[in-house]
Amino acid sequence: MDYRPIPEDHDEAVHRLLSYAFQPERGPDPDDEDHERPEEYHRRGLYDVDPDTPTDDPDTPTADDLVVTCGYYDFTARIRDEFHPVGGVSAVASPPESRRRGYVADLLANLHREFREEEIGFAVLWPFEYAFYRRFGYAMTNTSVTTSVPPAELGDVVPDPAGTFRRLDAGDYAELDTVHRAWATEALGLRRTEGWWRYRTFQGWRKDPYVYGWADRTGTLRGYLCYTVDEDGDDKRMDVSELAAVDDEARGHLLRFCRDHDSQVDTVRLRGKAGETRLLQTLSDPRAVDVEVRPGPMARIVDLETVVDALSFPDDATGSVALAVRDDHCDWNDGTFELTVGSDGATCLRSDADADATLDIGALSQLALGSLSVDELERNGDLTVESAAARETLAALFPTEAVYLREGF
Known part of the structure; x- marks a missing residue:
């Protein structure tokens, strides 16, 4: 098997x-074009190359040799209040004739090695199956909340008209980004690029969203919303x-914009982070609201020593x-490590010491990101701690944080 970047002349094969x-109802030969992607997107493929098969160029596999593909985004994401490189794994796919042969495992092993070489400490993805x-080695990072409400019910929580609404397009990305940076302050909040705004925020897989902003009386943009109207x-x-x-x-005026669609739509559905239940607390009839909690993305530490060296x-x-860490996929993380944090920084080195705590790489990833506490991981059976002192040290080093990856990819 040959792991390598996918060249442009294999675009049609990758799109098929x-x-x-991801859309099997359309069959293996779609007649549309693939979406344009941001500059931080990179494609990788695993090619089944037979060294005994004659070819014009033995170093260049053909599109017919492609057995599994993926892409990744070289994101910059907030972790522990600082920004770090994160690999966003996307579009992992293989045709039916290539499945259940270990190709995805081989592809991910190569991808994780590439991340390690590039000093990308974390990988994140949206799973088709948890x-x-x-x-x-991946574990869920956060949940999200979907709130559905009849638009007329929002009349209780919106302010009187003020400021102005205006339709926005991709050329307004700099103004939008200023709002986004002030708003998306949770762990795994992304620092978006111009390309991400143009090709992911303003473009949808099936339908492009509408984007409107609200500006105060000085003309300063202070909020925006992205939405579609669906049957x-x-x-x-x-x-x-x-x-x-x-x-x-600004939030109140954006909700006012939603309320003013009461003659056009029957329901407004809002997506937000876990615990976002303010409408339940403020509407005159909270029973008018349906709140659904949904599982979110997954993440894993790619290289433990890189993460500890960079983490605050x-x-x-x-x-x-x-820490006795189990990692069946990345052997460089598998073993016992002495984590030491002092006034001059942190180190994480292999050790022969008896373990103070035992966990797998997924649980350690949740602990490092702040998704789950030491107590929660113990209750879930994903962490074993040998002493009260070790428990206290771990809890002090890894307090929980609000974690919310809102972008799909």
Whole structure:
């Protein structure tokens, strides 16, 4: 097998493969074009190359040799209040004739090695099946909340008209980005590029969203929302994928924009981070709201030593703990490591010491990101701690944080 970047002249083969993997009802030969992607997107493929087969160029496999494909985004994401490189794994797919042969495992092994060489400490993805990616060390980072409400019910929580709404396009990305940076402050919040705004925010897989912004009386943009209007049986639904505001005033006016669709849609659906239940607390009839909690993306530490070297720990947290880490996929993370945090920084080195705590790489990833606490991981059976002192040290080093990856990819 040959792991390598996918060249442009294999575009058609990749598009056929991805379309059939994620939209099988369209068949293996779609007649549309693939979407344009941001500059931070990179494609990788695994080619089944037979060295005994004659070819004009033995170093260049053909599109027919492609057995599994993926892409990754070289993201910059907030982790522990600082920005770090993160690999966003996407579009992992193989045709039916190539499945259940270990090709995806081989592809991911190569991709994770590439991340390690590039000093990318974390990988994130949206799974088609959670159990599948747990096999490769991934664990869920966060949940999300979807709130559905009849637009007229929002009348109780919106302010009187003020400021102005205006339709925005990709050329306005710099203004949008200023709002986004003030709004997306949770762990795994991305620092978006111009390409991401143009080709991912303003373009959808099936339908491009509408984007409107709210500006105060000085003309300063202070909030925006991205939405589509879709058929929901006999009803129409305003599906808001992002409602970004720098403060409560801007949020109120964006909700006013949604309320003013009451003559056009039957339901407004808002997506938000876990715990976002403010409408339940403020509407006159909270029973008018349906709230659905959904599982979110998954992440894993790619290289433990790289992560610890770059990670910020609480200023008042110091100590040392021996971690027995299980990683069946990346052997460089498998073993016992002495994690030491002091006033001069942190180190994570292999050790022969007896373990103070035992966990797998997925649980350690949740701990490092702040998704779950030491107590939660213990209750879930994903962490074993040998002493109260070790538990106290781990809890001090890895406090929980709000974690929310809102972008799909």
